[in-house]
Amino acid sequence: MIDVHCHLTAREFAGRVDSVVREASEAGVKAIITSGLGYSDCLKALEISSRYEVVYPALGVPPYDLSGYERVMELIEKERGRIVAIGEVGLDFWRGGREDRDLQRKVFEGFIDLAKSLDLPMVVHSRSAGKYALEILFSKRVERVVMHAFDGKAAYAAKAAERGFMFSIPPSIARSPQKRKLVRRLPVDSLLLESDAPVLSPTPGELNHPKNVRVSAEWISRLKHIPLEKVIGRTTENALRIFNLRLKV
Numbered sequence: 295m296i297d298v299h300c301h302l303t304a305r306e307f308a309g310r311v312d313s314v315v316r317e318a319s320e321a322g323v324k325a326i327i328t329s330g331l332g333y334s335d336c337l338k339a340l341e342i343s344s345r346y347e348v349v350y351p352a353l354g355v356p357p358y359d360l361s362g363y364e365r366v367m368e369l370i371e372k373e374r375g376r377i378v379a380i381g382e383v384g385l386d387f388w389r390g391g392r393e394d395r396d397l398q399r400k401v402f403e404g405f406i407d408l409a410k411s412l413d414l415p416m417v418v419h420s421r422s423a424g425k426y427a428l429e430i431l432f433s434k435r436v437e438r439v440v441m442h443a444f445d446g447k448a449a450y451a452a453k454a455a456e457r458g459f460m461f462s463i464p465p466s467i468a469r470s471p472q473k474r475k476l477v478r479r480l481p482v483d484s485l486l487l488e489s490d491a492p493v494l495s496p497t498p499g500e501l502n503h504p505k506n507v508r509v510s511a512e513w514i515s516r517l518k519h520i521p522l523e524k525v526i527g528r529t530t531e532n533a534l535r536i537f538n539l540r541l542k543v
């Protein structure tokens with residue numbers, strides 16, 4: 295299993311990253327991609343990933359707090375050889391006010407151009423903005439895209455999957471009919487596992503962990519009538535392919 299999206303830099307994991315990573319490895323997680331959210335969090339993501347062979351960094355800035363995004367862009371260029379993706383970046387029309395939307399779009403487009411020029415995949419956040427984020431990505435002809443915790447319509451997702459976009463499924467699928475719809479609609483070759491730890495746990499109010507990607511795999515197995523081991527194998531191959539990852543352990 296590969297956890298393609300989480301936040302080991304989160305306050306909730308301070309001082310316990312060692313045990314969080316160890317427990318994930320013991321549960322069969324072969325790689326964890328931790329995403330930086332803004333400049334200082336990105337530095338932390340780089341630092342944490344330098345300490346563990348199974349942890350890989352992605353650098354981005356959340357669309358609901360774009361402060362310092364230029365510095366994150368510079369950092370991405372500088373660390374291009376160490377990072378496996380740009381993200382998370384995207385649009386958030388749930389938190390962002392109407393007047394923010396133009397800036398969100400402009401910055402998202404900037405990150406898209408950067409990803410294309412550096413040939414890096416993108417991990418895209420698109421809360422209450424799935425359709426809009428996909429439209430921008432389509433118009434810019436981006437190819438290597440992971441839509442994380444996609445909350446939009448399954449029909450849009452299916453169109454994106456036809457273009458090779460991937461969708462990472464969080465453990466909150468255990469309590470989300472929308473995520474189950476998404477999994478039913480998409481081919482298994484478009485699916486990845488993510489935890490988005492510390493959030494999106496299978497049980498509301500509980501702290502989420504990267505090891506919980508198994509819950510996502512179990513749900514995919516159940517919904518698509520594919521044996522669990524096969525789901526694990528296929529989603530792992532999908533992740534290795536889109537992130538161009540070579541496992542170190």
Ligand SMILES: [Zn+2]
Pocket residue numbers: 299300301329382490
């Ligand atoms: Zn996230």
